[in-house]
Amino acid sequence: MAKEAEDLSIENWAVLRTFLPAGWEEMARRSGALRRARDFPDAESLLRVLLLHIGNGCSLAETAVRARYLGIEVSPVAVFKRLRASEEWLRWLAERSRGQQRLAMETHGRPVRAVDGTSVSEPGSTGTDWRVHYAINLADLQCDFFTITSVAGGETLRRVPVHAGDILLGDRIYATPVGVAHVAKAGADIVVRLHRRALPLFDAAGKRVNILRRFRSLQVGKVRQWNTRVRCADGNWVSGRLVAVRRSVQSTRIVRERMARHAKKHRKTISPESWKAAAYFAAWTTLPDTFPAPAILELYRLRWQIEMAIKRMKSILGLGHLPKKDPASARAWLHGKLFVSLLVERMVECANSFSPWGYGPDVTPQPLARN
Numbered sequence: 001m002a003k004e005a006e007d008l009s010i011e012n013w014a015v016l017r018t019f020l021p022a023g024w025e026e027m028a029r030r031s032g033a034l035r036r037a038r039d040f041p042d043a044e045s046l047l048r049v050l051l052l053h054i055g056n057g058c059s060l061a062e063t064a065v066r067a068r069y070l071g072i073e074v075s076p077v078a079v080f081k082r083l084r085a086s087e088e089w090l091r092w093l094a095e096r097s098r099g100q101q102r103l104a105m106e107t108h109g110r111p112v113r114a115v116d117g118t119s120v121s122e123p124g125s126t127g128t129d130w131r132v133h134y135a136i137n138l139a140d141l142q143c144d145f146f147t148i149t150s151v152a153g154g155e156t157l158r159r160v161p162v163h164a165g166d167i168l169l170g171d172r173i174y175a176t177p178v179g180v181a182h183v184a185k186a187g188a189d190i191v192v193r194l195h196r197r198a199l200p201l202f203d204a205a206g207k208r209v210n211i212l213r214r215f216r217s218l219q220v221g222k223v224r225q226w227n228t229r230v231r232c233a234d235g236n237w238v239s240g241r242l243v244a245v246r247r248s249v250q251s252t253r254i255v256r257e258r259m260a261r262h263a264k265k266h267r268k269t270i271s272p273e274s275w276k277a278a279a280y281f282a283a284w285t286t287l288p289d290t291f292p293a294p295a296i297l298e299l300y301r302l303r304w305q306i307e308m309a310i311k312r313m314k315s316i317l318g319l320g321h322l323p324k325k326d327p328a329s330a331r332a333w334l335h336g337k338l339f340v341s342l343l344v345e346r347m348v349e350c351a352n353s354f355s356p357w358g359y360g361p362d363v364t365p366q367p368l369a370r371n
Helices: 002-017 024-030 043-054 060-069 076-085 087-097 177-185 211-215 249-265 272-277 293-301 304-316 327-353
Strands: 112-120 130-137 143-150 167-170 189-193 224-231 237-246 280-285
Touching: 024 043, 024 087, 043 060, 043 076, 043 327, 060 076, 076 327, 087 327, 112 304, 130 304, 130 327, 143 327, 167 293, 177 189, 177 224, 177 237, 189 293, 211 237, 211 272, 211 280, 224 293, 237 293, 249 272, 280 293, 304 327
Parallel strands: 112 167, 167 189
Antiparallel strands: 112 130, 130 143, 189 280, 224 237, 237 280
């Protein structure tokens, strides 16, 4: 039985190897992950042990025990040191494993990308210690950008590389003049949920638009739009459209109940303007009129795909709680989690093309090198 389990482990690893980026073994030494690593004979051994700890969620002690079944004699302390030294290697693996396709869902021939972020807290922390900034393309739901920052790293579109022709989808937190200017400068377009205070809108004469006054005429199921402008920090203007619709009674009640819970928890008072605004949903976009107003709202609905992707990472891969207090090991662990998540995405993407026997014709299972 032990021999059968070992053979299965070797074969599964051989299949997984086909998804690793080219040059991953050489990069282990160049990045310093294997430098003076007496306990690990090669990059393959090190990666398998790190995946036990990061991917399977094993403790350092349990990882060391399981490593022995792979023929690797290593202590929990040695695993921790190798994890700490592998920060750059794991970042490189995650970077090379993300989706490489530039084209996303075709909308008038335009690639569509959704941007979001999530927080990760260390043990005993009462707030955010790290942030993962994430972007996916909506053609294949593959990650096309990510970065990790400290708690000081706020969510902003300036972190995201934008290409001409892109359509960026973002929640309220990305609705700022700075973000709008960043996207417009790159020759791309933006669709963001309106943030009344963070993204002030102006009419053609340069007068501040009274949003709530405009919304009074809205009816349920009837989408309306208004031409507006955003004033950037350099004094330039970016033209766009405010697109809005009245919420249903049920949807309005749900939003207001959520607002009330948040206000009670944080001991804040809800302003009359915010209470009224909860009856409407609004987005702002720089897309041309070839995208009708109802299509803008339908396009924004697709942004939920990135929230689903982040929830999968947090619930299935345990990204939401960080079991490291040392900064270097914490960053390595986070990059390792992202690598595992992106690796799973690639494997799922290729699942339909797998042969009935479980691997491609060019895969030859090879035993793990041992001491």
